[in-house]
Amino acid sequence: MAKYIGKRLIYMVITLALIATFTFFLMKILPGSPVASADKLSPEQRAVVEARYGLDKPLPVQYFDYMFGLVQGDLGISINQFKGADVTDVILSRMGPSAQIGFQGMVLGTVLGILLGMIAALRQNTWIDYTSTFVAIVGISIPSFVFASLLQYWFGLKWDLFPVALWKDGFMSSVLPSVALAMFPLATAARFIRTEMIEVLGSDYITLAKAKGASGSEIAFKHAFRNALIPLITVLGPMAVAILTGSLVVEQIFAIPGIGEQFVKSIMVNDFAIIMGTTIFFSVFLIVIILLVDILYGVIDPRIRLSGGKN
Amino acid sequence: MKNSKIFWLLSLVLVLSAFLAACGGDDEKETGTDKTDGNETAGEPDAEQVLNLMESAEIPTMDISLAEDAVAFNIFNNVNEGLFRLNKENVAEPALADGEPTVSEDGLTYTFKLRDSNWSDGTPVTANDFVYSWQRSIDPATGSPYGAYMMAGSIVNATEIAAGEMEPTELAVTAVDDNTLEVQLERPVPYFMSLMSFPTFYPQNEAFISEKGDAYASNSDNLIFNGPFTLTDWDGTGLTWKMQKNPEYWDAETVKLETINWDVVKEPATAVNLYNSGEKDRAGLAGEFARQYANDENLVTDLEPTLFYFKLNQERKGEKNALENVHIRKAIAQGFNKQDLVDVVLANGSLPANYLVPTEFSFDENNADFRDVNGDLIEFNAEEAAEHWAMGLEELGVEEVTLEILGGDTETAKNMDAYLKDQLETNLEGLTINLKAVPFGVRLELDEAQDYDIQTAGWGPDYQDPMTFIDLFVTGSAQNKMSYSNSEYDALVESAKGELATDAAGRWEAMAKAEKILLADDAAIAPIYQRGAMALQQPYVNDIIKHPFGGDFSYKWAYISGK
DSSP, X not given: OHHHHHHHHHHHHHHHHHHHHHHHHHHHTSSSOSSTTXXXXXXXXXXXXXXXXXXXXXXXXXXXXXHHHHHTTOOXXXXXXXXXXXXXXXXXXXXXXXXXXXXXXXXXXXXXXHHHHHHHHHTTTSHXXXXXXXXXXXXXXXXXXHHHHHHIIIIIIISOSSOSSSSOSTHHHHHHHHHHHHHHHHHHHHHHHHHHHHHHHTSHHHHHHHHTTOOHHHIIIIIIIHHHHHHHHHTXXXXXXXHHHHHHHHHHHTTXXXXXXXXXXXXXXXXXXHHHHHHHHHHHHHHHHHHHHHHHHHHHOTTOOSSOSOO | OHHHHHHHHHHHHHHIIIIIXXXXXXXXXXXXXXXXXXXXXXXXXXXXXXXXXXXXXXOOOOOTTTOOSHHHHHHHHHHOOOSEEEOTTSOEEESSBSSSOEEOTTSOEEEEEBOOOBOTTSOBOOHHHHHHHHHHHHOGGGOOTTHHHHHTTTBTTHHHHHTTSSOGGGSSEEEEETTEEEEEBSSOOTTHHHHTTSGGGSOOOHHHHHHHGGGTTSSGGGOOOOSSEEEESOOSSOSEEEEEEOTTSTTTTTOOOSEEEEEEOOOHHHHHHHHHTTSOSEEEEOTXXXXXXXXXXXXXXXXXXXXXXXXXXXXXXXXXXXXXXXXXXXXXXXXXXXXXIIIIIIOSSOEEOSSSSOTTSOBOTTOOBHHHHHOOOSOOOHHHHHHHHHHHHHXXXXXXXXXXXXXXXXXXXXXXXXXXXXXXXXXXXXXXXXXXXXXHHHHHHHHHTTOOSEEEEEEOOSSSSTHHHHGGGSTTOSSOTTOOOOHHHHHHHHHHHTTTTTOHHHHHHHHHHHHHIIIIITOOEEEEEEEEEEEEEOTTEEOOEEOSSSSSEEOTTOEEOOO
């Protein structure tokens, strides 16, 4: 196990380096300049501004400078979005709200999704099942920003149950964005659990349990559910991705001071250091999640051998 | 350089209209349509004077020397102040200056007396604060985007200092004593007073800035103010801040608002929802929303000094084309219905433009709008257009002409260009228009290479004077990538900048004549529309003043009545 994790950590670093490299060069071919009013500056003035952020150096030099800083944990300085601010500080100051709605959305989505999937499986081919399938399809096919807009309009504006937007009322402000983000995990979890439960419920050991006289709920929770849970773990990674990408728009719609909405802006204004810093931050987050999922997978289901070798 | 500026402005315009316009933060208009009348009959101010506004983007910086964006300029205009300020009628009036300055006969030396006024910490604002501020902004080491842009070519030695050839201390601005500031100009600048209302020319507090060091301007605790309000509760990267009435402001008794609560809302729909929920007092309306609320009783329209027009290229990549013929150009300039365009296609409060210098932008000594002086110069007229078209075709000896319209690739730009194509093809027989929609970086390149027939372009002002528009198309200028040349027009622009610089009336006349030649005689460009922006504003909000230059709005006179 330790060897496996060690190996994965090395892969992680390589992946990150590749992501940073690709992002760096992709970003540099974006049209536009990070010096917002570059056209207003005399060539000398522009040179001064560019030199201040190292933009005057040849691209490879800029790249190695950046990577060298990165290795030392220096994400650079924001060029125009928050002039002169340390990118690490910007990310830290914006992390809280993103983490809160992301976590709440994930938990809410998976818990509700599991419940929905279980009920659907236990009541297979009834209206409950069909409703649950319908919810799952809706949840997967409709993007979170549509949910966000609908929730804002109805639950915020029309029925006045939650704040329309802004991050001012503590937990209440986080409810609608979390629900909007929860839709995808909810739908995914419901679909997976239903399929797995139905498969497990038809397997021999369930028949045996029934024959032994185990009660319905005992079969459902103790035997079927636990086995059906395993494949769900595999989709935690994609779910986290969905939450992240969803957060880019959901945060903007609810005007939440999170990383996502700030990331979108940084791309539009060519703030290189912020784009890089945020991309790397998101990448680290995802890679760690995927690693945890893989480790968890082996822990929960002993049949899966992580290292792939012999015993 | 100038040429790319047009695109910079156009992009700003497009970005704003596409993403940000609906945000809000913006405010009241004084464009004279009857829609604002309801506000002017408002009663006494309420006991509680709190205004809730939205902004479309974060504050990138609160350092006056480094600022270059609309959000920061709008804040500076309300939490700081310079020698002059644009008043409710958008005419520059003395602010920190104690009355009008003494100007030498040659128009090159300005002596300002300062009124007694204080920084928000109670220390006095002195002439030295101006000297320090201007020197800081022109010093190349500061990297100020606007310093050289605003000063070079106007203030003596600014160009050389920006180029690193002289020391910042050699800038020709001196504190004669604590209350007297003297400025030497390289050439007479007839619009110098309005320039003094621009944030780059505000004073900065040297003692405060050196004391704070790197922390200066990093959040609202590390800032100092001298305007109607102070900025508070801004953490440097957040989406929220406040403005509080500044008790140290010299004209504090005019200021009625106690607090303005600001939140950044980037999503147009969210801004409208927050307005409708009553949490916010004003919300900008972008695109679809403008249409949806077109008949709302609380709709207000801001007219902006940004003009959109066709550039008519007479020589594509070195080859003369049909647009070289003045009748063909006039036919195109008169061949599309601008009123329908702004009413139906744009539907955002824009005005049809029959001129180059926008309306409600620049005023003469008697506060008369330049637009009222020079009037409409080239209007939609299908019959005249057809006549010109026929004459043009005859002179050229052809029966059909195919032209390309180069435009932006945003939804608004595409809709507009499709409409204009349809109009021109209907009104001008034998004309075929091909549309080419490209991203704006590409259009910049095509313009530079003069590789287009007709181009939809836009321009916003660099200073509050007709000249910022009038001189765009002189022979060989960076915007004139269309081979237009008229020596009479060039001479008028030249004289308005030179010998007429100190003769206000003569200068105004020369500019009016130049505009006439450009449009009525030569149809060098075909004006399309002057941009407007719509917003919803609660009827209890009064006297938010929209400016055509510098910070977008003033809240100094705003108040709540009847909430």
